[in-house]
Amino acid sequence: MILMKDIVREGHPSLRKKAKEVKFPLSTDDRKIAEDLLQYLKNSHDPDFVEKYKLRAGIGIAAPQINSSKRIFALHITESEGNPISFIAINPKIVSHSVERTYLTAGEGCLSVDRNVQGYVPRYTRITIKAFDLEGNEFKKRLKGVASIAFQHELDHLNGVMFYDHIDMNDPFKEIPNSTPLERE
Structure with a gap:
């Protein structure tokens, strides 16, 4: 089980490295990493686990963060409308995206960042993604809103990019052209 002590923090070299493609069939270790990432997210939304193990809530976590x-990364999002979005993505990629951008008005957070970083992080509003599941089956999904933002955030982790790299540090709340702000419940 992943605990907060297992999550590396900003400044750790693994957060700035481009992660390696995963081979199929998955090794026992790779399968365990993938399953543990998703389980951490589920546990982080369970008040009993949060209290007992002092977990920070998350909607996404990537292998470089451990x-x-x-x-490899996992997403686990419960949105007010629609079904929960919960999956493991192995060797994920964005195959198409909207021209329109979005950003969270409250900014983004990260389990590897222990400070509040102010500013807008521009993301694509809608994306179509491809990835592989634990069995090596390719799947395709269309994501929008918070799910789209979270996918892009986690994909950045696989490429050694932190969310705050996208913030204009000279003007963190600068208007983002062709974008619609998104409020997170």
């Missing part, structure tokens, strides 16, 4: 340079 010091594993693999192209």
